[in-house]
Amino acid sequence: MSTSIQTYGAHPGATVTRESPIASSVAGGGAFRFDLLREDAETSARRGRIKTTRGVIETPVFMPVGTQAAVKTLDPIEVEQTGAQIVLANTYHLMLRPGVDIIAEAGGVHRFMGWSGPILTDSGGFQVFSLAANSKVTEDGVTFASHIDGSRWMMTPESVVALQLGFDSDIAMQLDHVLGLPAERLAIEEATERSARWLDRAVIAFRNQAGPETRSVLFGIQQGGMDADLRVRSARRVTDADVAGCAIGGLSVGETKPVMAEMLEITTPHLPREKPRYLMGVGSPEDLWHGVARGVDMFDCVLPTRAARNGALYTPDGRIAIGNARFKHLHAPIDDSCDCAACTRFSAAYIHHLFRSGELLGMRLASIHNLRFLARQMEEIRMALDTGTFASALAAFDARYRPVSARVQSGNTETLQTGAGDGRQ
Numbered sequence: 001m002s003t004s005i006q007t008y009g010a011h012p013g014a015t016v017t018r019e020s021p022i023a024s025s026v027a028g029g030g031a032f033r034f035d036l037l038r039e040d041a042e043t044s045a046r047r048g049r050i051k052t053t054r055g056v057i058e059t060p061v062f063m064p065v066g067t068q069a070a071v072k073t074l075d076p077i078e079v080e081q082t083g084a085q086i087v088l089a090n091t092y093h094l095m096l097r098p099g100v101d102i103i104a105e106a107g108g109v110h111r112f113m114g115w116s117g118p119i120l121t122d123s124g125g126f127q128v129f130s131l132a133a134n135s136k137v138t139e140d141g142v143t144f145a146s147h148i149d150g151s152r153w154m155m156t157p158e159s160v161v162a163l164q165l166g167f168d169s170d171i172a173m174q175l176d177h178v179l180g181l182p183a184e185r186l187a188i189e190e191a192t193e194r195s196a197r198w199l200d201r202a203v204i205a206f207r208n209q210a211g212p213e214t215r216s217v218l219f220g221i222q223q224g225g226m227d228a229d230l231r232v233r234s235a236r237r238v239t240d241a242d243v244a245g246c247a248i249g250g251l252s253v254g255e256t257k258p259v260m261a262e263m264l265e266i267t268t269p270h271l272p273r274e275k276p277r278y279l280m281g282v283g284s285p286e287d288l289w290h291g292v293a294r295g296v297d298m299f300d301c302v303l304p305t306r307a308a309r310n311g312a313l314y315t316p317d318g319r320i321a322i323g324n325a326r327f328k329h330l331h332a333p334i335d336d337s338c339d340c341a342a343c344t345r346f347s348a349a350y351i352h353h354l355f356r357s358g359e360l361l362g363m364r365l366a367s368i369h370n371l372r373f374l375a376r377q378m379e380e381i382r383m384a385l386d387t388g389t390f391a392s393a394l395a396a397f398d399a400r401y402r403p404v405s406a407r408v409q410s411g412n413t414e415t416l417q418t419g420a421g422d423g424r425q
């Protein structure tokens with residue numbers, strides 16, 4: 001028997017369901033808890049709830065990315081008003097600039113960036129292998145040259161844990177060995193095995209370094225390229241590890257949507273039911289819906305904000321280019337079903353004008369709209385899961401929304417494979 005209570009957060013009308021979870025896990029001495037509330041009967045979709053010391057995260061969730069401790073062009077209050085429950089920051093970038101000492105001095109990354117909700121910090125593995133120059137992997141870790149000034153740095157599984165504890169992030173990620181694809185199977189296997197050994201070291205480092213008062217927990221990352229056997233083997237290694245959650249890495253690197261779907265279908269049955277599952281670097285509307293259908297709980301991507309800065313805005317029918325002449329005379333909202341500041345206060349013609357004129361307000365309004373659009377997709381997904389109508393909601397979404405690409409869009413300029421997605425405008 002479940003009862004619902006009304007909440008009065010950023011989006012009144014959202015309900016919180018009080019009921020007994022069907023599976024749960026606790027980490028960090030109770031600082032972190034995941035409750036699996038419902039599993040969809042027709043798909044692998046799951047409705048859950050993460051509790052951290054800095055707030056509750058209803059899942060499935062999309063997490064906006066603030067690579068350098070800022071969601072580009074937006075104030076954290078605006079980010080929160082889009083319905084964001086948690087944001088990302090990036091260890092690689094923050095280590096190089098401003099440095100962990102400055103952030104620790106500020107009292108942690110939350111105080112530093114003015115965001116009081118939960119923060120997940122990516123380990124920086126992806127950036128080291130894609131953005132930094134001359135990266136060299138040994139069993140100990142990876143050395144590389146900073147993309148900013150060429151200075152030499154080293155990251156190890158242990159140092160990456162120390163950095164994230166220094167940031168006081170709520171969810172820390174292990175260092176993993178990310179390979180550019182295509183690569184030889186042997187190379188993928190070696191990187192996958194190394195990532196698993198680095199996970200074991202990260203778990204030990206986390207146990208040793210995190211004090212009893214820590215508010216942080218550690219997630220492991222599954223790898224395995226597009227190889228089914230390696231994916232399964234890697235999923236088991238992450239499942240066996242003492243981590244709070246399981247991330248799926250090495251996808252959204254330019255593969256087609258059916259290939260990513262296949263990898264997810266292979267992976268998620270091998271991950272623990274009672275822990276959250278995080279698909280890294282995925283964030284187009286259609287990939288969120290189909291990722292949820294395959295059992296993913298958490299997503300992040302720079303795509304919605306990067307696309308926004310390039311004038312690409314989401315609507316229920318697909319993505320539009322606001323700079324297009326057809327919007328010049330449209331004195332109506334971009335999306336009349338949207339409740340964001342851009343849609344309730346300004347017309348498409350005005351935002352078209354802002355982009356044509358190079359006014360920064362255009363980028364800001366577009367970023368607000370795209371983040372709100374994705375948050376509303378996730379709200380719709382959670383509502384459908386709560387009411388047992390997810391499969392029909394997914395079919396309705398697919399019938400209307402026209403994807404811009406047959407490939408998974410990462411939106412990453414740092415992406416490892418050329419030609420990946422179309423978000424890198």
Ligand SMILES: [Zn+2]
Pocket residue numbers: 334335338339340341342343344368369370372373
């Ligand atoms: Zn809007």
